[in-house]
Amino acid sequence: MLAIVIPYYKLTFFEATLQSLANQTDKRFKVYIGDDASPESPLALLSSYQDKFDFVYHHFEKNLGGISLTKQWERCIALINEGQWIMVLGDDDYLDSTAIATWYNNYGLFYKKAEVIRFASKMIVEETNMITDTYVHPVWEMATDSFYRKFEHLTRSSLSEYIFSKASYLKYGFHDYPLAWNSDDRAWLEFSDNKPIFSINDSLVYFRLSSLNISGKKDNIDIKSLSVIAFYRFVILEKLKFYTTPQRDRIMRRYEKEIRNVRNLNLSEWFFLLYFYLKYFDFDSIKKFHKRFLKSILKRK
Secondary structure (H helix, E strand, O other): OEEEEEEEOOOOOHHHHHHHHHOOOOOOEEEEEEEOOOOOOOHHHHHOOOOOOOEEEEEOOOOOOOOOHHHHHHHHHOOOOOOOEEEEOOOOOEEOOOHHHHHHHOHHHHOOOOOEEEEEEEEEEOOOOEEOOOEOOOOEEOHHHHHHHHHOOOOOOOHHHEEEEHHHHHHHOOOOOHHHOOHHHHHHHHHOOOOOEEEEEEEEEEEEEOOOOOOOOOOOHHHHHHHHHHHHHHHHHHHHHHOOHHHHHHHHHHHHHHHHOOOOOOHHHHHHHHHHHHHHOOHHHHHHHHHHHHHHHHHHO
């Protein structure tokens, strides 16, 4: 059975999330709602869905998401008592009515061939009341290729539209980046376990972008930058080998740029980059890198 985990905190759009679960044409799932000590109790709302789908509600006494969002995801996942596949659904996102049915319809195609499954998606932009066109994906795609499409702004990705195996989650877990920014991107690179991601383009997950969620907030840019820098360091260390030379250059320059956005690179970061330039690049690329390094050093004097 599929376990759908909802780390709950905000009531504003939660009814749409619950209604989308009640509307599923296939009810072979169980929902686990972990209330992160929210000041907005969902109990009255949940009572109206008591007989519409199978769910468990747990109220945590202490807020954890404000300290570590990934730890909140993990303690909600720990509520699961059955199910080998997991979806972490945002409390402001929702599914179309056939999502679960299409997942089961495709099960024979991806079972034992993929650890990460994703749906097509649309984004709801609350500020403008706009719904984007559908983001679809290659049916089979390596996680490194999927990430690079997002890196080049050719697609979008968020936590809610993915389903992943419990076994892979237990093997890797979520990396605890600040605000969990890029924690999901790293998860798909690791959870996929060197197998391709399988995409279901026949059903949709709707991701809501609003001032109430981390993606839509604009007062946390500095913290997000720290997460991005740490994430790209991981990509360079662990995944750079899977990319072409031009792609490697783009990724490494992005890492360099993200650091420059907040401060000057320190010597250890320059030497970190130098190692990979020497490993993967030609003389001209190394020469250009060396000029950037010298220019940076001279600016400090």
